[in-house]
Amino acid sequence: MQAKEIYEVLKTEFGDSIISFNDTAAGDPFIEIQSDKILEIGLFLRDNESLLFDFLNSITAMDLVDKLAAVYHIYSVSLNHRIVIKLFVPKDNPKVPTVERCWRTADWHEREAWDLIGIEFVGHHNLIRILCPYDWEGHPLRKDYTAPEFYHGIKVN
């Protein structure tokens, strides 16, 4: 199924929760959605007979200075089609429902996004840091992040 057709299916099912479709930008065509609807949309994408998106490639988190974004690359192994879902969250309240229930791959990807960018995935069973030490402060890949001077008495810079 083509990206445009996938968008049409989602639009008829979810209406206003699907914000826009973009296939003119460089890279894969993507669908922008409302951030709080990701779990419902994910379950629909996975279970609908004509879509069957059974594989989550990755979750990417981005800091766009004025807001944060999460990008879901999903793929259907059985039907061999793919789509990119994008959502934006404000920086002061970066909360997104977890899709761990939908694709189990999301577990570690969401922990990484939380660790480095600081998107909080609501409902995740174990949202702790995955790369940085557990007691690390801040989210290092934020644009406004400043590295600490010392970590456990070791000079950082």
Next chain:
Amino acid sequence: MGILNRLNDPTEGGGIVLATVEDILNWGRSKSDWYLQFGLACCAIEFMAVNAAHYDLMRYGIIFRSSPRQADFLFVTGTVTLKMAERVKRLYEQLAEPRYVIAVGSCAASGGPYWEHGYHVLKGLDQIIPVDVYIPGCPPRPEAFQEGMMKLQAMINQEAIFNKRKRIAEEDAKFQNSNFTDSPSDIQIKM
């Protein structure tokens, strides 16, 4: 020292070997170093090549141990992150003395490519533990590993065993009176 020549031909000089006890002990120690391998990044991949048949690091008499309690020195090969730095330090403290450290690669020596913007990388292993030999490179050639190993052996050969404190104090006094401005580790080792 000439011990090896005498071993080839024991009757030369009447079958008698003259050496100080210290020299013999140091010779034995330097030729039977066991190391704790601490592979952290791509230098460890190069280290595999060094250990394999073509370069055969084991001919220096060194054997890999996986416990610090059985090891004489530590090979830190690769990027030391702050998370790992505490573990490196703990393992170093578990090594029995006399103990030595070889820092392999730019990352272990100074932070390497993460020198300026690496929020998570230790800027040089010598910030947490004393380092005896630095092997530069990114990653170093196998020949560089061999030279580093030889430098360590030369260092052990020169080491004081008896009256150590007294002799070290003398050397320290000499060092402080000299015009060196570099750190003690920069003193040339006589090969």
